[in-house]
Amino acid sequence: MGMVQTAQPVLTHEKALWMYRKMVEIRRFEDAVHDLFAKGKLPGFVHLYAGEEAVAVGVCAHLSEADSITSTHRGHGHCIAKGCDLDGMMAEIYGKATGLCKGKGGSMHIADLTKGMLGANGIVGGGFPLACGAALTAKRKGTNQVAVCFFGDGANNQGTFHEGLNLAAIWKLPVIFVAENNGYAEATPFTYASSCRRIADRAAAYDIPGVVVDGKDVVAVYQAAEEAVRRARSGEGPTLIECITYRNYGHFEGDAQTYKAKEERKRHLEELDAIVRFRSYLLDGGLASGEDLSRLEEEARAAVEQAIQFAEESPFPSPTDLFDDVYVSY
Amino acid sequence: MARSISFSEAINEALTIAMAADENVILMGEDVVGGAQVDHLQDDEAWGGVLGVTKGLVQQFGRDRVLDTPISEAGYIGAAVGAAATGLRPVAELMFNDFIGSCLDQLMNQAAKLRYMFGGKAEVPLTIRTMHGAGFRAAAQHSQSLYALFTHIPGLKVVVPSTPADAKGLLLTSIADNDPVVFFEDKTLYNVKGEVPEGDYRIPLGKADIKRAGRDLTIVAIGKQVHTALAAADTLATQGIDVEVVDPRSLSPLDEDTILASVAKTNRLIVIDEATARCGVAADIAALVADKGFDSLDAPIKRITGPHTPVPFSPVLEDLYLPTPTKVIQTVAELLGDSSIAAAVS
Numbered sequence A: 001m002g003m004v005q006t007a008q009p010v011l012t013h014e015k016a017l018w019m020y021r022k023m024v025e026i027r028r029f030e031d032a033v034h035d036l037f038a039k040g041k042l043p044g045f046v047h048l049y050a051g052e053e054a055v056a057v058g059v060c061a062h063l064s065e066a067d068s069i070t071s072t073h074r075g076h077g078h079c080i081a082k083g084c085d086l087d088g089m090m091a092e093i094y095g096k097a098t099g100l101c102k103g104k105g106g107s108m109h110i111a112d113l114t115k116g117m118l119g120a121n122g123i124v125g126g127g128f129p130l131a132c133g134a135a136l137t138a139k140r141k142g143t144n145q146v147a148v149c150f151f152g153d154g155a156n157n158q159g160t161f162h163e164g165l166n167l168a169a170i171w172k173l174p175v176i177f178v179a180e181n182n183g184y185a186e187a188t189p190f191t192y193a194s195s196c197r198r199i200a201d202r203a204a205a206y207d208i209p210g211v212v213v214d215g216k217d218v219v220a221v222y223q224a225a226e227e228a229v230r231r232a233r234s235g236e237g238p239t240l241i242e243c244i245t246y247r248n249y250g251h252f253e254g255d256a257q258t259y260k261a262k263e264e265r266k267r268h269l270e271e272l273d274a275i276v277r278f279r280s281y282l283l284d285g286g287l288a289s290g291e292d293l294s295r296l297e298e299e300a301r302a303a304v305e306q307a308i309q310f311a312e313e314s315p316f317p318s319p320t321d322l323f324d325d326v327y328v329s330y
Numbered sequence B: 001m002a003r004s005i006s007f008s009e010a011i012n013e014a015l016t017i018a019m020a021a022d023e024n025v026i027l028m029g030e031d032v033v034g035g036a037q038v039d040h041l042q043d044d045e046a047w048g049g050v051l052g053v054t055k056g057l058v059q060q061f062g063r064d065r066v067l068d069t070p071i072s073e074a075g076y077i078g079a080a081v082g083a084a085a086t087g088l089r090p091v092a093e094l095m096f097n098d099f100i101g102s103c104l105d106q107l108m109n110q111a112a113k114l115r116y117m118f119g120g121k122a123e124v125p126l127t128i129r130t131m132h133g134a135g136f137r138a139a140a141q142h143s144q145s146l147y148a149l150f151t152h153i154p155g156l157k158v159v160v161p162s163t164p165a166d167a168k169g170l171l172l173t174s175i176a177d178n179d180p181v182v183f184f185e186d187k188t189l190y191n192v193k194g195e196v197p198e199g200d201y202r203i204p205l206g207k208a209d210i211k212r213a214g215r216d217l218t219i220v221a222i223g224k225q226v227h228t229a230l231a232a233a234d235t236l237a238t239q240g241i242d243v244e245v246v247d248p249r250s251l252s253p254l255d256e257d258t259i260l261a262s263v264a265k266t267n268r269l270i271v272i273d274e275a276t277a278r279c280g281v282a283a284d285i286a287a288l289v290a291d292k293g294f295d296s297l298d299a300p301i302k303r304i305t306g307p308h309t310p311v312p313f314s315p316v317l318e319d320l321y322l323p324t325p326t327k328v329i330q331t332v333a334e335l336l337g338d339s340s341i342a343a344a345v346s
């Protein structure tokens, strides 16, 4: 799989650097969470996005804070790409009072509505209708905003997928459904669970465009998303984009991943890595210098380190926080 | 012969016995085997459920009877209802009870109502196994205890075991039962061990178990909270207070007689349920005793429940959310009007 190479550079220097920085930030963040979890520093369970960075970044590169996204249980990458604060994210994962959700949500429920991030979600398939709703708001208010629903290959068998696509299609909602097909839902292969060759094929059933891209090629994702966002903003309705990708870690931390073939893992981790490929693309195309990229890598590393320190030094919530934020207490 | 095995092993054993005895018993759910159609996977490398509870069943019964499903709860739970009404005896796993929102209709309007609506002509011998409970740091959408929701629906039976031996005997009864049963498994109990008899044995639904006999006060506790009650009772015993702990084991049917007889003896009642209080099981049991056992009561009925909030993620908040032996002891002190108790044990 080569990177998309076109005569005209697809990306501006500025955009390219932003994308590289975000991808590296996600990778560093997830690697750090992996280590912290292994050291027993994090409560609960975490689902890591490492390996899939190109999807969140390639799509969110077209969004502003005013646009909405819905996310999944594997939400850290979406949060970072949508501009959530790393300190607040890490503190949330630690269950600290300074977390984006005051420690009440945790990894699976990180949200920041001020950034248009409508929440990671513990319910597989929970995001489709929510994204339709956000798109309905945008349409009704005429704001020109769009909503993006990120979802996994496992989620495309939920009724909400079908109901969401149909609803978005009949109302021509400005929504983009982004499938992250990493081949597995927990330990169940996509090929077993879905009676379709491609998730994108299901778009035909709702008479909307369905496209498949190499989800580990950030430029390909960027280009597919560009057209889908254009369609949405100009009132032409929803698009389904299927990104073929791979998760580098297990379903959750502690998963031995016996269902993955050794060669498959090796190939993805060593040959097809999205960040390595984007790095070469940028250098080969003269879009960035080695110094630029090293600087961004260093910035990302420092930002993640700072986030960990912030989280560790932050206080836990106070006992009365238990009762806050419920509409009524008894 | 009883031997010590875990709650999770006890459930696995019940499933093995039920499947060996009746080929109409099938198992289905997300990753109940794991790794479907993965060629290189040895069967013993498969997950066997997200926490390994169904591990090993596929080797014995094959993938035709242990079915991995897509993430389509309405689809496969509903298919289990239809299969149950037409000759199979399915055990379907809803991984976390919190996911019930994705498929409630199939239980509430289909499974629960067929027998009655069709004038007694339909049977739905279905068991839904599902995880519940807080304390796992699993946050708001993976920590609820939603048995009250099901207990409210006529036509569904509801079972909440607290020990490995009860889990096995109750699950075997649930699978053999010709009505739909929702069987709750507290995820924080899976590794707890206890004496479990070998072989097939049945514990009837609707028969409470007195987990500790006592004279001074009755505590009715649900699921894992039975252990909170027992821990508090041990401490209170050192203060000369003799607590009776009643474990209803099934919430529908509910063994009203055992609860009423216990309160008639002790004249005081505390109900512990980690779920929220409003319209909950604790309220239901309190109402039962207020209604049919009022004359036995020497003091108000007390409920110890989770607060009226979702389950918080942060460990410090989640620990506050759950009932604890200390909260129980404080409530006992309050009920007996004896503050020296709480002071003595704190």
Ligand SMILES: Cc1ncc(C[n+]2csc(CCOP(=O)(O)OP(=O)(O)O)c2C)c(N)n1
Residues within 6 Å of the ligand: A072, A073, A074, A122, A123, A124, A125, A151, A152, A153, A154, A155, A156, A180, A182, A184, A185, A186, A251, B030, B071, B073, B095, B099, B102
């Ligand atoms: C309604 C619901 N059913 C089941 C689950 C349990 N679960 C959590 S993640 C997951 C697999 C999701 O797979 P996929 O959609 O492919 O996303 P991925 O994990 O691969 O990113 C499952 C079954 C859930 N959280 N919610």
Ligand SMILES: [Mg+2]
Residues within 6 Å of the ligand: A152, A153, A154, A180, A181, A182, A183, A184, A185, A186
């Ligand atoms: Mg997947």
